[in-house]
Each structure stands twice: as structure tokens, then as C-alpha cells.
Amino acid sequence: MENSEIARIFWQIAELLELKGENPFKIRAYQKVARNLEGLSQNLEEIYKKGGLAALEEVPGIGEAIASHIVELLKTGKVKKYRELLEEFPPSFIELMEVPGLGPKTALLLKKKFKIDSIKKLEKATAQGLLKNLPGFKEKKIENIRKGLELKKKVAGRYLLSEAGEFAEALISQIKKIKGVDKILPCGSLRRQKETIGDLDILVTSNRPQAVLDAFVKLPQVARILGEGPTKSSVILKNNLQADLRVLDPENFGAAAHYFTGSKLHNIAIRELAIKKGLKISEYGVFRGKKRIGGKTEEEVFKAVGLPYIPPELREGRGEIEAARAGKLPDLIELQDIRGDLQMHSKYSDGGNSIEEMAEAARKLGYQYIAVTDHTLSTRVAGGQTEKEFLKELEYIDKLNDRLKGFRVLKGVEVDILPDGTLDYKDAILKECEVVIAAVHSNFKMPKDKMTRRILAALKNKYVNLLSHPTGRLIGKRDPYEVDLEKIMKAAADTGTYLELNAHPERLDLNDAHCLRAKELKIKLSINTDAHSAGNLSDMKYGVATARRGWLEKKDVINTYPIDKLLKFLYAKR
Numbered sequence: 001m002e003n004s005e006i007a008r009i010f011w012q013i014a015e016l017l018e019l020k021g022e023n024p025f026k027i028r029a030y031q032k033v034a035r036n037l038e039g040l041s042q043n044l045e046e047i048y049k050k051g052g053l054a055a056l057e058e059v060p061g062i063g064e065a066i067a068s069h070i071v072e073l074l075k076t077g078k079v080k081k082y083r084e085l086l087e088e089f090p091p092s093f094i095e096l097m098e099v100p101g102l103g104p105k106t107a108l109l110l111k112k113k114f115k116i117d118s119i120k121k122l123e124k125a126t127a128q129g130l131l132k133n134l135p136g137f138k139e140k141k142i143e144n145i146r147k148g149l150e151l152k153k154k155v156a157g158r159y160l161l162s163e164a165g166e167f168a169e170a171l172i173s174q175i176k177k178i179k180g181v182d183k184i185l186p187c188g189s190l191r192r193q194k195e196t197i198g199d200l201d202i203l204v205t206s207n208r209p210q211a212v213l214d215a216f217v218k219l220p221q222v223a224r225i226l227g228e229g230p231t232k233s234s235v236i237l238k239n240n241l242q243a244d245l246r247v248l249d250p251e252n253f254g255a256a257a258h259y260f261t262g263s264k265l266h267n268i269a270i271r272e273l274a275i276k277k278g279l280k281i282s283e284y285g286v287f288r289g290k291k292r293i294g295g296k297t298e299e300e301v302f303k304a305v306g307l308p309y310i311p312p313e314l315r316e317g318r319g320e321i322e323a324a325r326a327g328k329l330p331d332l333i334e335l336q337d338i339r340g341d342l343q344m345h346s347k348y349s350d351g352g353n354s355i356e357e358m359a360e361a362a363r364k365l366g367y368q369y370i371a372v373t374d375h376t377l378s379t380r381v382a383g384g385q386t387e388k389e390f391l392k393e394l395e396y397i398d399k400l401n402d403r404l405k406g407f408r409v410l411k412g413v414e415v416d417i418l419p420d421g422t423l424d425y426k427d428a429i430l431k432e433c434e435v436v437i438a439a440v441h442s443n444f445k446m447p448k449d450k451m452t453r454r455i456l457a458a459l460k461n462k463y464v465n466l467l468s469h470p471t472g473r474l475i476g477k478r479d480p481y482e483v484d485l486e487k488i489m490k491a492a493a494d495t496g497t498y499l500e501l502n503a504h505p506e507r508l509d510l511n512d513a514h515c516l517r518a519k520e521l522k523i524k525l526s527i528n529t530d531a532h533s534a535g536n537l538s539d540m541k542y543g544v545a546t547a548r549r550g551w552l553e554k555k556d557v558i559n560t561y562p563i564d565k566l567l568k569f570l571y572a573k574r
């Protein structure tokens, strides 16, 4: 079992408890555990196998009760507490509850009053126009439900990059142990680091393909076999993700890696280029007539069509071939370029760790600075502070910085943009901060022009130097709010405000395409994890992956700058 699967169950427990009107503190405790588990770098099952219950209890954020829940989960796939809730709410209902725009309360109403207790029944009722006959279901609400069903369909069967990456890692560690396996490379959308992944495409080279394929389908993670051939097997893993394994001769590694990495659009364009040069490129190599002239490495494939190596994240048919030909490929940002993280939460609002613990964890990642950006009053549910409480936090940071050597905690805030476009703290307070992040956390459903004006007003404030998660989307859960992003970007450029690429794997907001546009408009970004626990700081990799897909270079991202340069940029507006 992977950490994300365990975390998902804790999220569901929290949702069901909410539905039952349980104590909000208890609900938040489960949410906190779930978030913590997502951020852990060590696999919980392995911790348990090695050190038993005692070792689990040692993991930060896991207490005695949670540790015993996890053990139950690992042993039986269930938590007793959860099983009781499950009897009351079957899986089809949980699925219904997770339809974006519906939520637990409406789902319960639909079930109790109208016997609609599954997505299927809801789809039918929506298609037949029956919802408008139900009391309390206004046009707007029905429209939201319809959109939610569509969103759910769009991501059906797709996994977040973070989940698929974790599943792939676990699978690859098993494949590595199979005798006769030479190289292993995860290809497809995972190698291109797309925000969601349909299935895993794993490439293996071996001189004994049959033996490797036979051992692969017998791995403990495999739930069932979809198809078997002499060079390929497709299976469904126990976590429901499909994995395709292809075993090829070591001579073909480059050509096969290129082919299976895709994207399809990119592959087609490369093949057309080859044809123009009288060549043929396939997963088996580069050919002139019958003669094989290359394919051992990916470089050979690109070279055959007169191009330099193109990094996988760029292979989306978005102009990478033209850029490569003109010698204008970007020098993509890398994880090691990141020098700090400019959005995170501490115990002062809804984070799970103290500022000092966050700083310590960041230092371990090799960072030189962080900004702590707790929530403001109107986000009280997320521990938002009053101005008075907040000033105490700032005092604490000053004192902490006196103690820290060679590391700097920047004073920051994630200030709510209220529906009328004003900010939740006075300028006199914002002035005390080095990093002022403005963000929309409420009233998501405003008309487009109103939402645009709301955000534009915030960008005009001279203390606001960063706009957080600019579209508010949650992948598979919440569509971006209606907003004229082009106008927002232009205003960011005009006012000297930076935009965030929120690295949380469910947000990735701005997304890759937005990054491309921001770069055209010469807007700088900050890639921030929005960590709510020290473990979440490692989400940075997903943000950097998305930035790479958006063609960003080190210089486009302000948290790659050394502290002095960063501060100059942060104060440019004042």
C-alpha cells in the first residue's frame, strides 16, 4: 500500500465525519494526518515492516491511535472506524459525494429524499432534467452539478502525477529485482511529467524478454493481466492503475524510449521530418531503406533528423521542434536551482509544524530562505489570524532570525482578497512583511468580470508582490474560477507583481500552458509548495516539473535568486 492510498482513506474518513456533523476539531485532525502522510518521504508499509507499530508511532504527525489505524489498514485494507462508516455510506455514495460542486450535504439530501445514491443515478436524473423538480435545486445549482459530473468524467481513470509517480517507483523497485533486466525507464506521460497520468509505460531492455515478462505479470502488485505478447504485457495493478511493460533489445533503447515517451503529436512531427530526409523512424530504430543507422540512444534519433536533444517535458508538439532547429530551446529550470520556498503555513495558522521546524526542513533541502505565509482572519477556518495575533508571529520571526545562521525566514502573509477586492489586512500591517501573497479563498463563483476586477484591485496594492494559485483550480475537484487570466497577467506585468506556480500536486496553478504565456509577457513566477507540514516541502518537484513543461528557465523564477537579489525583486513595487 502506498502512502497516498492511506492518505486518501483518511481524507474520506474526514469527509464522512463531516457529513455526520462530528466535532470540527476531530475532522481537522484527520485532515491533518492525511496531509502529513502525503508529504512523507518514507513508505509507511516499509516503516511498519521494519520496525513494527513502535516505528510507526515515531513518525512525526502520527500518534498512537493513528498508528494502530494504519496497521489495521495495512493488514486488512480497512479501518474498523471506517468500516462502520462505510456500512452507512457505500462506495457508490462516496463517489457521489466527491462529485465537484455537490459536496457531502447535498449528496446526503439526494440520497435521503430522492433516492439518488450513485453517480449513475445522478447522471440519469440530470440528463432527464429531473433535478429542477426537486425543492431547493435552482438553475445555478443544477448547472454546477452538471459541470461537476463533466469534470469527474474528464479525470476518470487518470491519476495525479504525484500518485502515479509513487506507484511507478514502487513497481520499478520490484522490476529491478527481476533477473535479466538491464535498463528500466518509465516513459509516456510520466516521463513528460504531465499533471495527470493515464497509465504507466515502462520500458525495459533485456536479452531474455520472455523470462522478464513472465516474472513481471507475477509481481505482487499485479491484480490482473490485460494482455500478453512476445515483447509487451499490460496489467492492471492493485491500485487500479494500468501498467504497460515493453521489453526490448538493448540496441533499440533510444528509439524505443523516444517512441514510448511521446507525446503522440511530437512523435508524428519527428516521423514526418524523418520521411522528408528519406529516413524511417520507429520504436526499433532509425532506418535508411532496410539499413538500420541508429537508435541506441535518444540523441541518435534526434540527430538523424538534424535536431539536438529535446527534454521530455517539452515534447508536446508546442513548437519544440522549431525551437530546437533554430537553436532556441530553453535552458530548463532544475530542482537544484531552487533556493527557497515562498509559501508555507506554520502552527500560527493551519500548518502542522512550527516555523523553526519548517526552517530546519528547508535547510535540509539545501535552501537559503523560506517565507512563512500564514492565513488571515477571513480564512478563520484555516486558522487565519487577527492583525494583532499576526504581529506576534512577526516578532517571533525576527527573534528566530537572530538565532539562525546562514538561513533567513522571510516575514510573509497569505492575505485574503475579499469579494470587493480589498485585502484582509491593512496596509500598515502588510508593510511589515517581505512577502505579501494575495489569494482568493472564498466566493469562487463570482461572474467573470467581477472576479477579474476583484483580483486586479489586489494587484494594484503596492505591498502585494505575489498572486497565489491564480486560477483556484483543484485537479479533478474544482474548475478554475471564471476569470480573465490574460488581463490578470498583463496587470501583473504592468504592476511588477509576480505570479505563483503552486506546486501542490492537486493545484499546479499556474499550469504549464499558463507558464508559457507568462514567459511571453515577461512575467516572473515563484514556485511555492504551500506546504502545511515540513514533509510537503518536497512537493517542489511537481512545481518544477510543471515549470519545465511551461518552458521556464532559472531566470524566470524568483525563488532561484540569492536572497539579496530576491529582496530587490520583492521590494521593486514599493
Ligand code: DGT
Residues within 6 Å of the ligand: 187, 188, 189, 190, 194, 196, 197, 198, 199, 200, 201, 259, 260, 261, 262, 263, 264, 267, 268
Ligand atoms: P496517458 O497515458 O494518457 O497519460 O498519455 P501517454 O502519452 O502516456 O499515452 P499512451 O500511454 O497512450 O502512450 C504512450 C506513448 O506511446 C505515447 O506518449 C506515444 C506513443 N504512442 C502511443 N500511441 C501512438 C500512436 O498511435 N502513434 C505514435 N506515433 N505514437 C504513439
Ligand code: CA
Residues within 6 Å of the ligand: 188, 189, 190, 198, 199, 200, 201
Ligand atoms: Ca501512458
Ligand code: CA
Residues within 6 Å of the ligand: 188, 199, 200, 201, 244
Ligand atoms: Ca500506455
Ligand code: ZN
Residues within 6 Å of the ligand: 414, 439, 468, 469, 530
Ligand atoms: Zn492558499
